[in-house]
Amino acid sequence: MSLTKTLHPDEKFKAGKLGSNMVKAGVGLFVVMMVISLILGSMHGDSMKRFLYAYVIGWSWIATIPIGMLWLVLLHHLCRGRWTTVVRRICEVMAAAIPMVFVAGLGFALPVVFGNKTLYYWTADVAHNALLNPTIVHKLSWLSPSFWFVRYLAYGAIYTAISFYFWKKSKEQDESGDPKISDTLRRASGPAMILYAFTTVFLSFDVLMSLSPKWYSTIYGVTFWGSGNIGAFAALALIVLWIQRNGRLVHSVTEEHYHDIGKWMFTFTFFWAYTAFSQFMLQWYGNLPEETVWYKYRLFGDWQWVSIAVLVGYWAFPFLFLMSRWTKRIVPALVFFAVWQLVFHWLDLYWTAMPNYDWTTVSHGGQTLVEGPLANQIALHHVGFTPLDVTVWLALVGFLLVGIGRGLTGNLIPVKDPTLGLSLAHEQL
Amino acid sequence: MATEDQKETPVPDASTEPRSPEDTGDASGKHGTAGELYGYLAEYDTPGELTEAARKIKDAGFTEFDCYSPFPVHGIDPAMGIKRTILPLIVFGGGFAGAVGGMLLQWYCNAHAWTWNISGKPTWSIPANIPIAYECGILLSVFASFFGMWALNKLPQVWHPLFRSDRFSRVTDDGFFLGVEAKDKRFDAEKTKAILHDAGAIAIEPVHFDPDPSKKVMPKWIMALIVASTAFALIPFAIAAKARNSHSSEPHYHIFPDMDFQPKFKADTANDNFADGRSNRSELVGAVARGWLEEDTSFYDGLTAEAGGQWIDGFPALYPDVPNIVPALRGTAFAIDKKLLARGQNRFNIYCTPCHGYDGRGMGMVPTRVQQSGGSWQARNLVDRAGTVVQQPNGQLFNTITNGFPPGMMGYGAQIPAADRWAIVAYVRALERSQIASADDQKGSR
Numbered sequence: 001m002s003l004t005k006t007l008h009p010d011e012k013f014k015a016g017k018l019g020s021n022m023v024k025a026g027v028g029l030f031v032v033m034m035v036i037s038l039i040l041g042s043m044h045g046d047s048m049k050r051f052l053y054a055y056v057i058g059w060s061w062i063a064t065i066p067i068g069m070l071w072l073v074l075l076h077h078l079c080r081g082r083w084t085t086v087v088r089r090i091c092e093v094m095a096a097a098i099p100m101v102f103v104a105g106l107g108f109a110l111p112v113v114f115g116n117k118t119l120y121y122w123t124a125d126v127a128h129n130a131l132l133n134p135t136i137v138h139k140l141s142w143l144s145p146s147f148w149f150v151r152y153l154a155y156g157a158i159y160t161a162i163s164f165y166f167w168k169k170s171k172e173q174d175e176s177g178d179p180k181i182s183d184t185l186r187r188a189s190g191p192a193m194i195l196y197a198f199t200t201v202f203l204s205f206d207v208l209m210s211l212s213p214k215w216y217s218t219i220y221g222v223t224f225w226g227s228g229n230i231g232a233f234a235a236l237a238l239i240v241l242w243i244q245r246n247g248r249l250v251h252s253v254t255e256e257h258y259h260d261i262g263k264w265m266f267t268f269t270f271f272w273a274y275t276a277f278s279q280f281m282l283q284w285y286g287n288l289p290e291e292t293v294w295y296k297y298r299l300f301g302d303w304q305w306v307s308i309a310v311l312v313g314y315w316a317f318p319f320l321f322l323m324s325r326w327t328k329r330i331v332p333a334l335v336f337f338a339v340w341q342l343v344f345h346w347l348d349l350y351w352t353a354m355p356n357y358d359w360t361t362v363s364h365g366g367q368t369l370v371e372g373p374l375a376n377q378i379a380l381h382h383v384g385f386t387p388l389d390v391t392v393w394l395a396l397v398g399f400l401l402v403g404i405g406r407g408l409t410g411n412l413i414p415v416k417d418p419t420l421g422l423s424l425a426h427e428q429l
Numbered sequence: 430m431a432t433e434d435q436k437e438t439p440v441p442d443a444s445t446e447p448r449s450p451e452d453t454g455d456a457s458g459k460h461g462t463a464g465e466l467y468g469y470l471a472e473y474d475t476p477g478e479l480t481e482a483a484r485k486i487k488d489a490g491f492t493e494f495d496c497y498s499p500f501p502v503h504g505i506d507p508a509m510g511i512k513r514t515i516l517p518l519i520v521f522g523g524g525f526a527g528a529v530g531g532m533l534l535q536w537y538c539n540a541h542a543w544t545w546n547i548s549g550k551p552t553w554s555i556p557a558n559i560p561i562a563y564e565c566g567i568l569l570s571v572f573a574s575f576f577g578m579w580a581l582n583k584l585p586q587v588w589h590p591l592f593r594s595d596r597f598s599r600v601t602d603d604g605f606f607l608g609v610e611a612k613d614k615r616f617d618a619e620k621t622k623a624i625l626h627d628a629g630a631i632a633i634e635p636v637h638f639d640p641d642p643s644k645k646v647m648p649k650w651i652m653a654l655i656v657a658s659t660a661f662a663l664i665p666f667a668i669a670a671k672a673r674n675s676h677s678s679e680p681h682y683h684i685f686p687d688m689d690f691q692p693k694f695k696a697d698t699a700n701d702n703f704a705d706g707r708s709n710r711s712e713l714v715g716a717v718a719r720g721w722l723e724e725d726t727s728f729y730d731g732l733t734a735e736a737g738g739q740w741i742d743g744f745p746a747l748y749p750d751v752p753n754i755v756p757a758l759r760g761t762a763f764a765i766d767k768k769l770l771a772r773g774q775n776r777f778n779i780y781c782t783p784c785h786g787y788d789g790r791g792m793g794m795v796p797t798r799v800q801q802s803g804g805s806w807q808a809r810n811l812v813d814r815a816g817t818v819v820q821q822p823n824g825q826l827f828n829t830i831t832n833g834f835p836p837g838m839m840g841y842g843a844q845i846p847a848a849d850r851w852a853i854v855a856y857v858r859a860l861e862r863s864q865i866a867s868a869d870d871q872k873g874s875r
Binding site for chain 1: 476477501503504513517521556557559560778787788
């Protein structure tokens with residue numbers, strides 16, 4: 001029994017054709033689903049509003065996965081991670097899909113900046129009406145389409161710079177085996193983590209929270225990140241398993257490592273619920289109209305069933321079962337919950353974004369004005385799920401697979417990382 | 430790992446390898462050998478060797494043995510053949526009981542035993558109860574894990590035969606030990622020693638029970654301390670129980686008498702020092718604080734100065750030079766400028782819009798809600814060309830803000846200082862102008 005191990009002599013740790021296979025599957029999925037989505041979306045005849053809402057939800061889903069993996073890479077260096085080393089290259093590759101994700105995001109970002117006024121209420125002309133929207137006008141210098149787009153590009157650039165830096169340096173170590181590279185990355189990880197936190201919070205404000213610009217919440221970014229990391233760790237478990245099924249890393253990644261991935265899934269399942277409840281609790285108790293309106297349209301009418309589904313499906317059920325050691329160590333059980341949480345991660349984003357879809361009109365001073373989201377009667381406020389939601393989501397999943405697959409080349413494991421031996425011998429107490 | 434070389438040397442037990450002058454082995458050590466044999470204590474050099482030794486002892490069929498190390502050793506549990514602990518189940522039970530108990534506590538206190546109406550809030554409400562239930566769940570799961578660990582490890586254990594070995598004291602520093610008990614069915618003085626040695630022990634020594642039977646039980650003074658502190662902890666409960674069930678003519682016990690009895694007169698108490706026999710001194714009728722005489726009738730009342738004055742039509746000429754006006758404005762000319770209108774707009778939006786609306790048409794949130802619930806009321810339209818407000822002199826509008834317009838509107842004199850009320854008047858006039866401007870106004874503005 002020893003505390004370190006060396007790579008198993010029979011281990012296959014080269015990606016080979018895995019990456020190109022993933023890219024092929026991704027391109028196929030994207031093309032087929034996007035064609036269907038565009039047809040379905042244009043059939044709605046609403047200036048693609050329904051399509052854009054489905055797109056923002058699907059995009060948030062694919063964005064949170066590399067963003068969450070980037071966090072794991074930073075955390076690994078920040079606290080000298082051990083168990084992570086065997087899967088860190090896969091995390092780095094997933095994080096390096098971020099530029100592709102931000103390219104995919106142009107699908108909704110470009111319409112916003114080029115004058116489509118159906119997605120964000122703050123792009124609509126009536127948002128500038130100070131009498132009707134006294135709570136929005138002062139935010140419009142921040143929420144202007146061009147400034148918003150500049151920020152969107154900045155978020156993508158910051159994430160890309162961090163993820164590529166950590167990925168490149170790690171691959172450099174594969175060649176040179178220089179342990180000083182680990183020290184360099186450790187020093188870089190602190191500032192990078194701070195930058196990462198601000199970027200993630202403001203990304204969530206700009207892309208998802210600004211769908212309901214009258215609403216206030218300061219914990220929103222944290223909740224978004226917590227929910228995203230559930231999806232990210234679930235995706236990591238599935239991708240690692242897929243790589244093992246293709247004969248790679250079979251000896252290196254053991255149930256001990258799956259156990260840790262499962263622990264993180266469990267952690268964020270609870271963390272998300274904790275922050276989401278904190279937000280609900282304070283807004284419900286404070287009972288201020290500009291805050292409770294967000295929940296009013298989610299807790300009454302059709303949407304209450306989605307709220308209950310999110311509460312039970314995204315928190316209670318997985319929380320209860322992921323608590324057990326065995327759910328995390330028996331790979332089929334972990335895979336079940338990974339798939340489950342990925343689906344419910346999507347439902348959570350749907351629940352966050354979609355109630356803002358219905359904009360209502362009011363008659364004001366002889367004019368008919370669009371009053372924006374969260375204003376119509378609860379009885380008229382429906383869930384309105386369409387196949388479009390799924391097809392756009394799957395198309396964007398295809399895009400994410402292309403992004404990840406492009407990076408899956410060379411070593412699947414940081415072969416000369418000084419902590420690799422400890423990671424290979426990792427055991428849970 | 431033991432090499433062939435080491436195997437040929439005699440068993441390196443404590444007697445051949447004294448660690449200190451006092452520790453000369455089992456025969457003449459300070460603890461002696463008198464007393465029943467407890468078992469063997471073997472020391473290993475590394476956690477890895479300890480784990481291997483444990484595996485060998487387990488494979489040889491031993492059950493009564495244990496490993497001792499300064500820190501948790503990975504992989505030693507399967508090597509020793511230890512089943513997984515049931516502690517997680519205990520913690521789950523504790524956490525569950527805590528969460529449910531926290532809920533029940535709140536139900537009993539708030540909704541059952543002592544219901545109390547606080548601002549009309551419900552006495553039983555799940556969202557409000559979750560934080561307490563959550564904290565109780567955390568508290569009890571932590572207690573369950575801490576005390577459950579103690580119980581499963583049979584702690585506290587103040588006495589153990591191994592404590593008699595000087596070598597064993599290094600177990601909290603850098604020593605890795607394996608102890609095999611003599612009560613194990615497989616125990617055999619020579620064979621067991623050989624197994625331990627073959628597994629690479631750097632030292633093996635027999636350990637004996639203390640011949641003094643009193644050392645096997647909890648020391649009396651600890652038992653006495655536990656009994657005494659338990660009894661002591663019950664005293665507050667006993668005092669509370671006595672107080673609840675008895676009557677006394679003695680005065681209250683005061684823990685902080687100088688806080689309870691302060692050398693001052695409290696309001697609403699009797700006092701012989703004053704003619705009216707009361708402690709509190711009320712204001713003299715007609716007394717006015719310095720600077721609050723409000724003698725400028727145009728500024729404070731909107732009236733001209735003469736007796737039976739008329740509403741003033743314009744604005745006051747000056748801000749009074751008195752302390753209740755902000756220093757920057759004291760005694761300065763009343764200027765109708767952008768700053769004043771901005772202040773007026775700000776105050777108007779805070780105090781007036783709930784009823785009159787942002788545009789002054791009388792459809793703020795309150796009348797909107799009234800009409801949504803079937804009523805027809807709306808607040809007065811401030812900007813209606815034919816309405817009364819437009820026709821009123823400024824002084825009268827100021828007076829309405831100050832004293833209200835019963836029964837619909839209460840006065841705002843108490844909330845809004847006079848200077849701000851004038852700013853609101855100016856802003857209302859600007860609002861009117863924006864709504865009822867004529868074509869000439871537009872030309873003039875260019």
